Amino acid sequence: MDELTGRVAVVTGAASGIGRAIAERCLDAGMRVALVDVELDSLTRTAHELDPAGSRTLTRQVDVRDPAQVEHLAAAVVAHFGAVHLLCNNAGVDAGGPFVDISDATWRWVMDVNFFGVVNGCRAFLPALRASGEGHIVNTASMAAVNAGMRTMAPYIGSKFAVLGVSENLAVELAESDPGIGVSVLLPGGVQTRMTDSERNRPADVPPSDDPLRQSVVDGIRSATARDGLDPSDVAVAVLDAVRDRSFYILTHREPALEAIAQRLEWMRTNAQPLPRVLR
Template identity: 50%
Template sequence: MKELRGRVAVVTGGASGIGYALAQRFIAEGMKVVIADIEEKALDEAVASLGADGAQVHGVRTDVSRAEDVEALARATLDRFGGVHVVCNNAGVESGAPFLDIPLNTWEWVLKVNFWGVLHGCRTFLPLLKEQGEGHIVNTASTAAFATGLPTFAPYSVSKFAVHALSENLDIELRTAGEPVGVSLLVPGMTKSRMADAERNRPEGVTPSEAPERRAVLDMIRSAMKNNGLDPSVTADQVVDAILNDRFFVLTHPEETIGAVKARLHSMETGEPSAVRKPSGAQ
């Protein structure tokens, strides 16, 4: 896309953190914005603050893990603003434990939000973008889509590997076919947000782990986020640049992400085992 002014953006997980910063940045570009989130109160507050200066902002309570909610989000966007151009499949959660302590419903929750939420977003919005003749999809992955070995993070990492594979396949297919729709993969490293408290949104029956390894890693993440976390407005600037220049990879911490890929290549070439990973930005 070469022009954002007057166009319409949809951002899932838009009530907090990276999603909120994306919405703010799109408004600064002169776009109309729909934010979707599962947290109703946070969503209402975000709509009020994003729209305080007269921007056109609409909130739609959405659980991205449900296809019917994402379809309703698309209908609400078209009803309100008459089109949709940029779709950020950004909502995400994290929960985990040492491998054998991870209940199946934790795997299901994390995969349903992080992977199926992105899949529903792509399947629902892509036909609208193609029909319209221009558009861009931004899927949020993570450094964990390239780096394994952070203790208790297996479900999250698996879900983000899947988002990476889905997005790369989609990008290649659309480019090869000459479609007018771009795809970017947002790969954040440690960024200031509420992600370390993602279990606030867990469905009934999903129990957070009390294992000491789990508490240790979450403590490390909270402190790294506070001390070294990137301001999400920087991430949002990078996303806008990637949309305007049709770039696939958006790496907020390139050294760390590329370093993880190189470490895997080294392991593949030499047979040396992979190492345990610390949270991004941890000392």
């Protein structure tokens, strides 16, 4: 899909971070954009800042964990804009702790947002993409999908591995059934977002994590991304380039990602487990 002007994009997690940056780049490219997030106040503010007149955006508060809400979103976008051409399943959260201490509710929350949010989006919007005759899906995973050595992050890592696997499988399937629809998976490394503050949206049944090791890991990630993390706008540029070029893998930190994959291959060959990676 090399021509974006006049097309319609849907971006979840659009109120901040990578999602907001993707939405802004889509608008800059001449697209109309459905801005979707669970945080209504931030979403409303973002919509006003990106499109003060409100003529090129549609704003919807949606919990991507709920298939019915995502189905209603798809219907609303088609009714408002007449079509969908680009779907960015970007909403994501992080919560965790030492493995044996992670609650069932924590596992469900992270998997439901990060993984089932992607599944729900793809299922709800594929009919509209097919009706458009061409389109593209971008699913946000993480470099954690190829680098599993971060302690206390099992739910997040598991969810992102799942997004990567489903995205690869979907790309293969659509290449046969719907060659006009491309698929990309975004594997961002450190990016200056609010991911380390995910618990601001924690449901009431998900207990806060006050484990010292967990806090140390989160503080390390927060410090590293503040110091060295990419600006979300740089990630958004890479996303739209991938859409135009029909590239599957979007690697914001190419060399570290390839190194992590090489370590995994070496682990497969030798069974010599690599040391876990720890952010300092």
